[in-house]
Amino acid sequence: MLFTMQRTESTFDEIPVIDLSNASSPDPAQRLALAEKIRDACVNVTNHGIPERYVIDALEAVKPFFALPTPSKMEFDIHKSTNFKGYTKILGEKTDPNGKGPGDLHEGFDIGWEQLDQQSFSSRDDGEMSGSNVWPDLPGFKEAVLTYYHAVVQLGLKLFPLFALALDLPENFFEDKTTKPAAIMRLLHYPPQPPVIVDDDGSGIGIGAHTDYECFTILWQDNVSALQVQTTEGKWIDAVPIPGTFVLNIGDQLARWTNDVFKSTVHRAINKSGLERYSIPLFYGVDYDVPLTPIASCISSDMPAKYEVITAGEYVRHRLQETYAHSGTNP
Numbered sequence: 001m002l003f004t005m006q007r008t009e010s011t012f013d014e015i016p017v018i019d020l021s022n023a024s025s026p027d028p029a030q031r032l033a034l035a036e037k038i039r040d041a042c043v044n045v046t047n048h049g050i051p052e053r054y055v056i057d058a059l060e061a062v063k064p065f066f067a068l069p070t071p072s073k074m075e076f077d078i079h080k081s082t083n084f085k086g087y088t089k090i091l092g093e094k095t096d097p098n099g100k101g102p103g104d105l106h107e108g109f110d111i112g113w114e115q116l117d118q119q120s121f122s123s124r125d126d127g128e129m130s131g132s133n134v135w136p137d138l139p140g141f142k143e144a145v146l147t148y149y150h151a152v153v154q155l156g157l158k159l160f161p162l163f164a165l166a167l168d169l170p171e172n173f174f175e176d177k178t179t180k181p182a183a184i185m186r187l188l189h190y191p192p193q194p195p196v197i198v199d200d201d202g203s204g205i206g207i208g209a210h211t212d213y214e215c216f217t218i219l220w221q222d223n224v225s226a227l228q229v230q231t232t233e234g235k236w237i238d239a240v241p242i243p244g245t246f247v248l249n250i251g252d253q254l255a256r257w258t259n260d261v262f263k264s265t266v267h268r269a270i271n272k273s274g275l276e277r278y279s280i281p282l283f284y285g286v287d288y289d290v291p292l293t294p295i296a297s298c299i300s301s302d303m304p305a306k307y308e309v310i311t312a313g314e315y316v317r318h319r320l321q322e323t324y325a326h327s328g329t330n331p
């Protein structure tokens, strides 16, 4: 009989902390032991190798941008972009596909892959998601943001082999599918809001309940608690910020590769602190032209294929269109 993977149930009461020191250990047993720990839908990772200085610099770069008057920020309106890059105004996004409210109480600035050392953007064929970044003319902004971006992209490349191991696949399974890092990064600002519990009409939500669209998300959050993660039983757990760690979430592309053996993590954020909150998620997917074909060991007569096969780029574009539809269309 063919070996079939079992679905992972995430039933934690608090989000586990996983030490990534052994991610590139020469000992395969240590890499495998670590891989088993990241099966859960959501973990905090420590010893990730990203210098704190990079986080601080990116944050200090973006704060003056968010402090600009709205018309200046709207010059970089995400709706002017072919590939959803640039500025999202407060309430500009509605991340919960079933959300009833007026939109999400955060503003954001999105970038994708770009080399750090280049004068001008060299375009890359990203199919559905082709296009360039936009940059405000603020001193040090681009350099600080891209320096942090590239450090997290490198961390992500170390995680793909662990996910492959956890699926009993060759460690290099994702290598030829991640040759042009398809990573979107967002710098997010949640302004202080009245300490309301979210109303029945959905107003007051910082970011509505959703799953992320790529394979996994590496998220830095400041020390203001707002993020919540839903367990398989439907319980909301606070992703309490732990200094020096990142949150690692599973996203829809991995769910599609694995026919839901790895489920994508439902999460949301509500900033009830009365304080400003900042977070920086980086969503790491496979190359946009790669079809999300389910892995054979994740399909059986008990677990028939759940998702139609589409490319990563088609999937991401479709989801971004839905998210931003209520505040405009893109070219």
Ligand SMILES: O=C(O)CCC(=O)C(=O)O
Binding pocket: 186, 188, 207, 212, 219, 221, 226, 227, 267, 268, 269, 279, 281
């Ligand atoms: O701000 C956060 O903690 C979560 C952000 C998020 O879920 C997203 O941008 O997809």
Ligand SMILES: [Fe+2]
Binding pocket: 210, 211, 212, 267, 281
């Ligand atoms: Fe998210």
